[in-house]
Amino acid sequence: MAWRCRRALFMGRFQPFHLGHYNALKWIVERESEVVLAIGSAQYSHSLRNPFTVGERLEMVYAVLREEGLLDRVLVTVVPDTDGQHSLWVKLVVSFSPCFDVVYTNDPLSRMLFEEEGFKVESIPFYEREKYEGTRIRRLMAEGGDWAQYVPPAVAEVIRRIHGEQRVRSLFYLEAGGKN
Ligand SMILES: Nc1ncnc2c1ncn2[C@@H]1O[C@H](COP(=O)(O)OP(=O)(O)OP(=O)(O)O)[C@@H](O)[C@H]1O
Numbered sequence: 166m167a168w169r170c171r172r173a174l175f176m177g178r179f180q181p182f183h184l185g186h187y188n189a190l191k192w193i194v195e196r197e198s199e200v201v202l203a204i205g206s207a208q209y210s211h212s213l214r215n216p217f218t219v220g221e222r223l224e225m226v227y228a229v230l231r232e233e234g235l236l237d238r239v240l241v242t243v244v245p246d247t248d249g250q251h252s253l254w255v256k257l258v259v260s261f262s263p264c265f266d267v268v269y270t271n272d273p274l275s276r277m278l279f280e281e282e283g284f285k286v287e288s289i290p291f292y293e294r295e296k297y298e299g300t301r302i303r304r305l306m307a308e309g310g311d312w313a314q315y316v317p318p319a320v321a322e323v324i325r326r327i328h329g330e331q332r333v334r335s336l337f338y339l340e341a342g343g344k345n
């Protein structure tokens with residue numbers, strides 16, 4: 166592969182940024198000179214799948230990068246979804262992102278779309294996936310469980326400041342049709 170900029174892309178929704186994402190990021194940073202962390206589904210918020218705004222997710226990511234001294238190795242961008250127009254999405258990612266050569270993702274659709282556009286795609290080893298999964302952590306928030314142990318402390322601080330747990334609980338109630 167001809168390198169253009171020696172940078173890797175790490176894509177995700179990060180709803181919220183949890184310890185699985187943190188371990189994945191550290192693993193990628195060890196293998197690559199620079200990483201572009203791209204926050205996807207940027208236009209979405211206030212749903213159970215995407216409760217946090219892209220601005221709130223940026224706060225979570227920067228809190229971790231600052232705390233871990235990673236600001237000189239990781240660039241951050243945000244990318245909206247193209248909602249079904251999959252053939253346009255990689256072009257949008259490219260235009261919203263600093264240059265990158267290789268993509269790290271476990272999402273099969275993202276892999277297919279990036280490979281079709283000629284990008285090298287790598288899988289990420291899962292870190293204790295039974296614990297560190299966004300869907301599970303959001304459910305714990307909705308049920309008043311101990312979600313904070315599954316995110317970096319700096320992220321827990323952001324979520325508490327924005328009353329994220331209360332929001333997820335309300336969304337759970339709304340999306341269940343006000344029945345639970
Ligand atoms: N525990 C984990 N270890 C390593 N990589 C992970 C882990 N959890 C998620 N990832 C990877 O991080 C990327 C971004 O994931 P994403 O933001 O969708 O989080 P998620 O935990 O899979 O959330 P959700 O359950 O909301 O879909 C994906 O490639 C995903 O496979």
Ligand SMILES: NC(=O)c1ccc[n+]([C@@H]2O[C@H](COP(=O)(O)O)[C@@H](O)[C@H]2O)c1
Pocket residue numbers: 176177178179204205206207245246247248249250251252254270271272274275278
């Ligand atoms: N057409 C599209 O908008 C399109 C296609 C594939 C992936 N994506 C996005 O890429 C990200 C993939 O990350 P996950 O690993 O979090 O699923 C998500 O934000 C997802 O919505 C968008």
